[in-house]
Amino acid sequence: MPFNIYDFSGTTKAIDQFLYAKMPPTWAFVTELAIVGVIILLVYAVVGLYLVYAERKVCAFMQNRVGPNRVGKWGLIQTIADLIKLLMKELVVIRKADQLLFNIAPFILIIASFMAIAAIPFAKGLHAVDFNIGVFYMMAVSSIGVIGTLLAGWSSNSKYSLIGAMRSGAQVVSYELSVGLSLLAVVIFSGSMQLSVIIESQANGWWIFKGHIPAIIAFVMFLIASTAEINRGPFDLAEAESELTAGFHTEYSGIRFAFFFLGEYMNMFIVASLAATVFLGGWMPLHIGNLAGFNHVMDFIPPLVWYFGKTVFIIYVIMWFKWTFPRLRIDQLLTLEWKYLLPINLVNILVIAFIVLMGWYIK
Amino acid sequence: MEKEQLGLVLAELFPTLEINTSGDSVRFKADTADIHKIAAVLRDDKRLQFDYLFNLYGVDREDRFSMIYGLESTILGHIVVIETDIADHDNPIIDTVSDLWKTAQYQEREVYDLMGVKFTNHPDLRRLFLEDGWGFPLRKDYKDDINFIER
Amino acid sequence: MQEVELSDILTAREDGDYIVNIGPQHPSTHGVMRFVVSLKGEMLEYVIPHCGYIHRGIEKMCERMTYPQIIHLTDRMDYLSAHMNNEAVSLLVEKATGVEVPERVKYIRTILSELQRIASHQLWWAAFGMDMGGLTCFFYGLRDREHILDIFEESFGSRLLHSYVCPGGLMGDIHPNFQKRTKEFIKYFRKKLPEYDQLLTGNVIFEQRTKGMGIMSKADAISFGATGPVGRGSNFACDIRKKFPYSAYDKVDFKEILYTEGDSWARYKVRVDEMWESMKIIEQLIDNIPEGDYSAKMKPVIKLPEGEYSQRVETAKGDLGVFVVSKGEKYPYRMHFRTPNFNNLFVISQLCAGNKIADLIAISGSLDLVIPDIDR
């Protein structure tokens, strides 16, 4: 089996051919689905758990604390212990709650993030599906999650939950616009919605550098809007623990709560990888124009490292926001979107369209 | 305003009352029935301007209740203490001053809650801390066999 | 906003109002306080505070305790201003019995009060930041408060409820390290306080959430008896330290911080500026503590002569009044505490009218309520 750390397409192709040679085509296809599903599930669990750990460590260091350090070396298996604890906790049944929706809600949230992760290109040739409308798909799928939030808040028959859910609805629907528009900036530059094409177009430099100031603006807009879209601080109005105790998941316990919790962190991961893919070149190493020597050295670092490095950087920035800023109020939140982000984004798109039309960007 | 001067002004306004300026603050004793009228004069008179009711509390003197009002003028910086006796110990009633100072509304509720003094014309005379049907714990004859430990 | 009866709330619920109970167990009420809130969407229709969840009957308990014993109860009213509460009773007893305390005691009491004020404001800042959603503020506030608590612990053994100031003076002399540590703290905190400004004061989100929110006019502040930083944020000059100086406050030079806006922002700024002022007061006194006894001679059994006595001090929350009716016994006949938080609390119904539910949290945070002080 050919294995190349710099290009996984050979490996995946070999597995594909192997399966089709051994089995009838239908079974081969099903087996492939199962393999991909299991791998993604594993990635999901590991990444989710360690993001929780990372968050706790990052905020601890910002707050002059040590953070988890009792379970395992540096507390590395703390979150696994937490997960086991959550698994063993009682699932409290809320009387007068809408049982069906109440039980479904966490799954909707988690399935949405699960679907989104399928389209993420981790390295060259290492992605489950490569749609030609990848960016569009990611946006569409990740906004299914808000339905889970709304259902959770509505069905749990709690006033705090309902307020939280309504806030979340208003927030996600508004910020979806800005996320879309800021992604559109790069789509205009690269001329494609396919994530692999967007990455390939950054072989000679990332869009954040090639696209002049408008690309940087789009990147910042994307960071802000996507932080809001995934309900993280300072936009965590849906949870707002000092106002609504825990917002939409006040009434959830045990593993259902863990689903919400994991879903939130996975959304952060998805958003960060999308930002890394679209603006920072995904798994593409840092290339500067025609500096062959420098580019060669950068190529030496495997794409997986590049991809995770960029993603972790953006996750850190999102965490940095959360642990520094006070929470916005709902009207400030909407003002920020409709008065600042959206108009700036629209103007930005116009400027980018003009730049692309004139061919002024670095090709 | 100085204490003596304040005493003179008060004596002029309320000739029937005995103004005591010997303690640390000017004090006088008023009739229960007049308390609202006197309070209104104290607040609105240009020379007095007692706009800040810093304190209001009741004392159970076993045969009667006393209500004590501490007033301060934030503009002129003088203080007066008014004391009034409610003779009826079984059913103490006094006029409210909560229309003059908003803080009195809550302080009177506290007095009602803990001492059982009723305030007429009070907009919202409910218990503040304790449940309905609890006794009036600051009365001297209050007994609680369960929670009270005598030493 | 008119006060609403409990029966009205019940009927209102049938009318379809959205009634939410914030508290008694809620992260932002800082204790067992309950606000009954009626909502129209995010907007507050009315807010009714309900108190009494930790009513312990301190006034009644005082009637069975000697004056030195009362001191330890006052700790438990406003536990963040324990020194000032102790000092209020001590000053009253000293005034009534005619005892002159040594100069040293006055200086130490003033320094302790100001340290306690800084500690209280630090905790308020921490909790206010947390109410706003900035959890990091909470840790920074507590981190710096720890230094003051260490000073307290070294000198008199406890961190929160000190019972250190007693009628006649102090329970014991200050620790030899006290001055050194206090000076170190001032040096440290002068560096850290600007960070507070960077993290919250200048922050655009924070500014928009506090500026113009919960405006209280000066007339209302006086009428509601809202004192301390709450009153001073509305330009109500209510500082007892200036009006009726006690202990060593007549010997130090400090500004009474006044802001005219009357909104949450003004109340916030008053407290932050008061921390600077308190540090100035401590710096003026810390090197000049006169030598002498740490306590005046008191009679073995303290009896107050028959009469009525009062003493007001400025705690971190405002004007604390202690009122005693004595019949010449060793127990007070009636003891009343006019606590600042009690009077500051009831402003909230008026301040929150027409704001959003998030503002209720911000405004009640800016009032700096300590619930045991309300309930007593």
Next chain:
Amino acid sequence: MNSVGKYFSDIFYGIKSLWKGLMVTGYYFVHPGTIVTQQYPENRKELKMFDRFKGEVILKHDENNFHSCNGCGICQLNCPNGSIEIISDSVPNEDGKSERIIDKHIYHLSMCTFCGLCIKSCPNDSLAWGQEFEHAVFNRDVLTKILNKPGSRIKKVPKEPKAPKPVTETVPTSNPAN
């Protein structure tokens, strides 16, 4: 035009103020030396409370198991919440007179508010603060302690045993914490 200027200056000012906040948290993130957390159960050995720390009330015993409490009961009188109970006994001394000695000095730690009045008022200076602070127990009865150790006796002062002094007549010369 003015409002357009304000629009952009608001954005600029907002970003600047947010950046200031980010710098504070960012500074602490990259300076792990500023961490103030104490690793409590691990640092039990080095952890030393301040001398005056109010952990619990103890009756001072010397190396020969002598204490100086004569059972006068002043601490019991002064305690605001009844956490001290004195049970005294009388035994004949060498002159043949009966003399009061302490049988049990019972201390309810669960009721103590650490106000220090017992220690301040003790005429023989026999009570003190202990530095023990790990008081968590599973059974509340454990918190009721008998302060005089078994077999301990009062230390005889050679010259005239003084009558117990009134409560707070003298200012204690030593500080109350030790």
